[in-house]
Amino acid sequence: MENDTHLMIGKVASLYDITVQTLRHYDKIGLFRPEIINPETGYRYYTVAQLRQLEYILFLRKLEFSLTEIQEAMDAFRQGADFSALLMQRDRELEAQMQKLQKLRDTIAALVEMSDEAPAAPGDICIREFTPPRTLLFQKISPLNVADPDFSLRLMEYRKSLLGSIPPIQTQYSFGATVSLRGFQETGTLCYTGILLDPGLYKGDAPESTVLIPAGFYATLRFRREDTRPEEAYGQLSRFLLEHRFRADDTILECALDHSFSSISRLSELTELQVRISLT
Amino acid sequence: MENDTHLMIGKVASLYDITVQTLRHYDKIGLFRPEIINPETGYRYYTVAQLRQLEYILFLRKLEFSLTEIQEAMDAFRQGADFSALLMQRDRELEAQMQKLQKLRDTIAALVEMSDEAPAAPGDICIREFTPPRTLLFQKISPLNVADPDFSLRLMEYRKSLLGSIPPIQTQYSFGATVSLRGFQETGTLCYTGILLDPGLYKGDAPESTVLIPAGFYATLRFRREDTRPEEAYGQLSRFLLEHRFRADDTILECALDHSFSSISRLSELTELQVRISLT
């Protein structure tokens, strides 16, 4: 039965590097049917002439159209729809897809860079210059005491509302908070007054609620939460500033630095406190 | 039961913009289980502390890891595996994916450009200059008479073997053939002596079996297969060359120009014959 004009299913499959299952599937859903089916054996016979249709189908598949979309497109084309218009539409979608991938790559690059920097030893206070000014996402919150019973949950909710303003592709971020230095010195209790996304990781365009962290010299202190209670670290930084009579801003930035996976099972982030001081 | 440390499933879902079904699914497959399940009601209670795990899972999902891969990665990380190494590996894969998308876009651009050019009127012979030389995929074949009963099938098979040497992403191509001018003039029959991919569309790096088509002046003739038999077009071109006493190459290139969708139902390609002539 197979001859010049009538090709069996295996022949067609090998001509286009697809499987016979694919062709049977296309037949089943009515997307691409053989010209002839032997009613006794059920054998499918395709003609060379109809293969051109198959080529279009396979090409649209490479462009990741669904079979339903392809079906609709083929019908539309037979009605005279413009092939180029469809291609140009898909081109724009492919471009958007590439931008999404690029954003993911940017995020990865920032994370990898961060984990390269992270292992610096905790415990000592350093004076470091930050320049230029940093832009970061920031939101003021009603003071939140770390000793509050619903502290963690409220922090999660604030974070969620802060993240709501940035594109969902920016999943991995480094979360931080701000604390009032005077407030801590006067009460001895640790109260968050704002939340932020670490400038080291946040690469997006500025949406609302960004704030500019001024350039300048900062006293910084790193500690690990499994070794040191935050209150101790804040106390150490506070005493350092008093002893050396530094004039300091009131705002202490608390940034998470550690994104190694160790922090999954234990809450063991490497955290850095930063407060701007005046050296004059 | 829900309090600071124990969050119900809906709360967790809303914090991360996912559905409760997703969390139930992760529980079911053992990827991420609530800390506590009330044995009477079956209610799931999650702790804030364990949400960090979920964040990693959701981040890896954005990077399009499968749930099985994520499960394996989480296990590996608990054994001390390097998070950055995984990210860098994925980064390379994302880069490759972007290149694939770019190739698709290149193909689309070439197709769209082609369809913009295509509508030129068939029927008249033009003298046009082609410069610079064109590189195209070419394969010599044993002479194939268009009148042969298995002509179409053999052409498909030759094409398949020619396409085997280029990357599969290049699905849409413009297929062509070569014919010997003297052969046609002497026998009056149309015999293909080689097959080729149209230089207008083939943008890939040169694999084996490419050939350089010289720059220069070409006599060209367009015709539509539904209006004109190929033999007539070849005859017209042949007579033109004889009448005007052009010295011509022996090789006539036959290129498909039409990639509009009309050619799906009917075999109605716009075809162009090209033969290099000497104007001196």
Next chain:
DNA sequence: TTGCTCCTCACGTCACGTGAGGTGGC
């Protein structure tokens, strides 16, 4: 007869989504 291709069910895959039908706390 052997080996190859062809056929038709029917079920599996992947990461959930979608009802159906029922329960628990404010």
Next chain:
DNA sequence: TTGCTCCTCACGTCACGTGAGGTGGC
């Protein structure tokens, strides 16, 4: 009581892939 959330099956989705069991031509 109403409205909301929670629960467990069970089945659907998408584009095929994978046997199971059987047939047809060289």
